Amino acid sequence: MDIFTLQDFYTYTKGITYILMVLILVGMTGFWLFLTERDEDDYE
Amino acid sequence: MSEATVGKISPPSKSVYTPFNVIAGIIIVIGLVITVLRFTKGLSAVTNLDDNYPWGIWIGFDLMAGVALAAGGYVTSAAVYIFGMKRYHSAVRPAILTGFLGYALVVFALHYDVGRPWRLPYPFLMQQGTTSLLFEVAACVALYLTVLFIEFTPAPMEWLGLKRARNIVVKLTMLLTIFGVILSTLHQSSLGALFLIAPAKLHPLWYSGYLPVFFFISSIIAGLSMVIFESSLSHRYFAHKMDETHIAEKEGVALGFAKAASLVLAGYFSIKVIGISADNNWHYLGTGFGLWFLVELLGFVALPCMLYAIGVRDKNLTLIKWTSALTVFGIVLNRLNISLIAFNWYLPAEEKYFPHWMEIGISVFIVTVGLVVFKFIVTRMPILYEHPDHKGGH
Amino acid sequence: MSISRRKFLGWLSAAGVGTALGTSAKAASTKHFTGYPDSAGVLHDTTLCVGCRECEAACNKVNELAPPDQPFTDKSVLEKNRRTTPDAYTVVNKFDKPDEKGNVFVKKQCNHCLEPACASACFVRAFKKTEEGAVVYDASVCVGCRYCMVACPFDVPTYEYDEAFSPRVVKCTMCHPRLLEGKLPGCVEACPKEALTFGKRDDLLKIAKERIRRYPDRYVNHVYGEHEMGGTSWLYLAGTSFSNIGMREDLGLKPAPELTSGALGAVPIVVGLWPVLLTGIYAMSKRKEKIAAEELSDAVAEAVAQTNEEAENKLSAALAKAEKNKETAIKKEVQKALDEAAKAAQQKEAETKSEEDA
Numbered sequence: 001m002d003i004f005t006l007q008d009f010y011t012y013t014k015g016i017t018y019i020l021m022v023l024i025l026v027g028m029t030g031f032w033l034f035l036t037e038r039d040e041d042d043y044e
Numbered sequence: 045m046s047e048a049t050v051g052k053i054s055p056p057s058k059s060v061y062t063p064f065n066v067i068a069g070i071i072i073v074i075g076l077v078i079t080v081l082r083f084t085k086g087l088s089a090v091t092n093l094d095d096n097y098p099w100g101i102w103i104g105f106d107l108m109a110g111v112a113l114a115a116g117g118y119v120t121s122a123a124v125y126i127f128g129m130k131r132y133h134s135a136v137r138p139a140i141l142t143g144f145l146g147y148a149l150v151v152f153a154l155h156y157d158v159g160r161p162w163r164l165p166y167p168f169l170m171q172q173g174t175t176s177l178l179f180e181v182a183a184c185v186a187l188y189l190t191v192l193f194i195e196f197t198p199a200p201m202e203w204l205g206l207k208r209a210r211n212i213v214v215k216l217t218m219l220l221t222i223f224g225v226i227l228s229t230l231h232q233s234s235l236g237a238l239f240l241i242a243p244a245k246l247h248p249l250w251y252s253g254y255l256p257v258f259f260f261i262s263s264i265i266a267g268l269s270m271v272i273f274e275s276s277l278s279h280r281y282f283a284h285k286m287d288e289t290h291i292a293e294k295e296g297v298a299l300g301f302a303k304a305a306s307l308v309l310a311g312y313f314s315i316k317v318i319g320i321s322a323d324n325n326w327h328y329l330g331t332g333f334g335l336w337f338l339v340e341l342l343g344f345v346a347l348p349c350m351l352y353a354i355g356v357r358d359k360n361l362t363l364i365k366w367t368s369a370l371t372v373f374g375i376v377l378n379r380l381n382i383s384l385i386a387f388n389w390y391l392p393a394e395e396k397y398f399p400h401w402m403e404i405g406i407s408v409f410i411v412t413v414g415l416v417v418f419k420f421i422v423t424r425m426p427i428l429y430e431h432p433d434h435k436g437g438h
Numbered sequence: 439m440s441i442s443r444r445k446f447l448g449w450l451s452a453a454g455v456g457t458a459l460g461t462s463a464k465a466a467s468t469k470h471f472t473g474y475p476d477s478a479g480v481l482h483d484t485t486l487c488v489g490c491r492e493c494e495a496a497c498n499k500v501n502e503l504a505p506p507d508q509p510f511t512d513k514s515v516l517e518k519n520r521r522t523t524p525d526a527y528t529v530v531n532k533f534d535k536p537d538e539k540g541n542v543f544v545k546k547q548c549n550h551c552l553e554p555a556c557a558s559a560c561f562v563r564a565f566k567k568t569e570e571g572a573v574v575y576d577a578s579v580c581v582g583c584r585y586c587m588v589a590c591p592f593d594v595p596t597y598e599y600d601e602a603f604s605p606r607v608v609k610c611t612m613c614h615p616r617l618l619e620g621k622l623p624g625c626v627e628a629c630p631k632e633a634l635t636f637g638k639r640d641d642l643l644k645i646a647k648e649r650i651r652r653y654p655d656r657y658v659n660h661v662y663g664e665h666e667m668g669g670t671s672w673l674y675l676a677g678t679s680f681s682n683i684g685m686r687e688d689l690g691l692k693p694a695p696e697l698t699s700g701a702l703g704a705v706p707i708v709v710g711l712w713p714v715l716l717t718g719i720y721a722m723s724k725r726k727e728k729i730a731a732e733e734l735s736d737a738v739a740e741a742v743a744q745t746n747e748e749a750e751n752k753l754s755a756a757l758a759k760a761e762k763n764k765e766t767a768i769k770k771e772v773q774k775a776l777d778e779a780a781k782a783a784q785q786k787e788a789e790t791k792s793e794e795d796a
Binding site (some may be wrong): 001004006009011014017020032 | 463469470471472473474475552553554556557563567569668693694695697699702705706709710714717
Binding site (some may be wrong): 083084086087088089091093094095096099100104122123126127128157158159160161163164166167170171172173175176177178179180182218222223226229230233234237238239240241242243244245253254256 | 471489521522523544554557558559560561562564580581582583585587588589591593595596597598599600601602603604605606688689690694695697700701702704705708709712713716717719720723724726753766774
């Protein structure tokens with residue numbers, strides 16, 4: 001797909017960015033749990 | 045105007061005809077009539093909106109100011125759960141409740157303003173306008189309303205005795221708080237960024253590349269001030285609902301939040317000045333709009349900053365209380381300036397927008413609905429006190 | 439450090455890294471968009487316009503709009519400055535002798551930006567820049583937030599505030615359906631003075647500049663719309679400063695998407711870093727709390743130990759004292775017993791003595 005306008009370019013890249021943001025939020029939550037899983041003191 | 049005194053005057057005690065209920069009832073009836081007009085005759089029947097002013101007070105006040113004033117939820121929960129300021133714990137629940145009601149009412153008010161409210165989920169379901177700051181605002185407000193709702197649920201669950209569900213939600217506190225702060229950072233700032241696309245329409249003194257930062261920082265000020273303001277009102281009308289912890293911590297909350305608000309106001313003042321300098325707008329300060337800008341900057345940013353500081357130094361709770369009201373008013377003024385007064389600033393006076401009385405009526409109606417629901421919840425659920433079954437457990 | 443830059447780059451490109459890095463970096467830093475090639479536009483030469491309102495009439499007819507309050511032949515409406523409305527996609531405004539040269543008439547309608555602010559602002563993508571050049575609106579997804587109207591620098595989109603159930607945003611479509619049929623926009627077709635020229639935007643720019651070159655006294659040296667807000671498909675020529683004839687010259691040259699790209703770009707950064715920052719602060723405050731708790735418990739333990747020791751000392755002292763007392767008491771008793779025994783012995787002795795004597 002050829003993109004001719006900045007507007008279409010941003011629509012495309014921001015669309016991907018939004019998907020990435022959802023993945024980041026879910027991923028970070030999981031990663032935090034992984035990181036602190038064996039901590040002795042009880043982080044929640 | 046507490047219920048107890050009214051009860052004494054009218055012998056059949058527990059009368060529903062308290063002054064609060066009567067006035068609220070009248071406002072709600074008027075609001076419902078305007079609602080019918082709005083949805084049967086269209087926007088032009090109840091608003092003064094036109095093609096130059098597509099946004100009126102339903103956006104400028106209900107959305108812009110409403111969201112800023114509902115910032116107490118994320119500010120307080122961040123202070124207590126993330127920054128570990130446990131001594132403000134009793135302020136969390138009322139702040140979360142106010143935040144939740146605030147956002148719910150913002151979304152409710154939007155249904156009046158947009159042309160086809162039943163299509164409000166379209167940006168998520170049909171086509172995503174990802175380049176729009178409004179898309180960002182809509183997504184964050186929708187998500188944050190959900191987060192606030194979940195954060196609020198322990199209170200009704202305790203009220204209804206749903207212990208297991210309540211304990212599950214309480215376990216999520218940290219996650220919800222962090223999500224809340226992220227979403228709030230994003231949409232509070234994006235509300236300011238909405239105007240970045242209209243540099244030619246907003247007065248240069250208010251237009252700035254820093255608009256998103258200004259909005260985010262001032263939302264913290266609004267949140268802190270609303271907690272102080274609302275807590276002093278609650279203490280006046282719902283003192284009988286407060287437990288000892290709440291009353292004992294109340295003074296500390298007011299002093300601590302006032303100190304924080306004073307500090308953030310000082311920072312906000314600084315970056316506002318930097319905003320003028322960055323765009324070299326000094327010469328506008330001598331114009332009429334410049335004077336108005338100075339009124340906002342000096343009267344509603346610098347002044348409350350100093351008053352809070354004095355209040356904290358002197359431990360003067362009365363001064364802090366009044367300053368919080370002044371600050372809240374200042375934030376509302378800022379939002380109205382940006383969305384209405386300094387917007388289309390070059391238009392002659394007769395082409396400027398002034399709200400129709402029915403627009404004001406709907407805004408008053410919505411605030412009243414908020415107060416009624418707040419009262420309903422606070423008098424029934426463990427908001428201002430800890431539920432005996434869950435003391436110190438959250 | 440004996441590796442020359444050339445050698446190093448050589449290794450990189452041998453590994454294919456140089457090419458990959460090089461091209462992608464170039465693509466990112468030089469990416470710019472020039473719009474759809476061969477898209478159409480209209481050149482409005484305001485020096486030729488006579489304010490006949492034929493374009494308004496034609497627009498009304500081809501778009502099947504509501505009949506106007508006053509007929510299009512009525513020139514008295516020109517006395518008031520007008521803007522577009524839901525019933526008028528285009529209006530002609532009269533400007534009284536902006537610079538002593540006579541009245542100037544300017545047609546106003548959507549300028550069909552190359553990078554439309556309305557499209558950038560719309561959160562349901564109801565607006566689209568088509569490859570033909572027109573910016574079109576899709577009412578079937580429109581929520582009616584009216585942010586497009588806030589965003590438009592030319593004050594073009596209007597709203598059907600009277601509609602209760604299906605209000606739409608309304609604006610000129612450059613007669614996009616007619617363009618697809620190979621016809622001219624209604625207004626261009628109707629113009630009797632050739633004040634409107636339809637064509638490819640690139641060609642129109644050449645024509646406009648040629649006119650300025652040939653008649654430098656007739657025109658100001660500026661083609662309005664060439665660069666304003668990133669450029670528009672409608673272009674304007676004028677004999678007087680554009681700001682004299684109701685066209686803003688303070689809009690800037692930045693296309694709308696660039697105005698918001700900074701703020702939009704900050705969003706994912708916040709999403710990426712706030713969780714780190716916030717959990718970091720949380721962990722620190724938690725740790726501080728833990729240390730404080732430990733210190734507290736240590737202090738308590740120490741205090742307890744100290745108290746215990748003291749108590750022990752006291753006890754042993756007390757015991758010692760008690761022991762001593764006891765000892766003394768025993769000694770006393772023993773002494774007493776001994777004394778008594780001695781006394782008794784003496785007595786007995788004396789008694790025996792006296793018995794013997796007797």
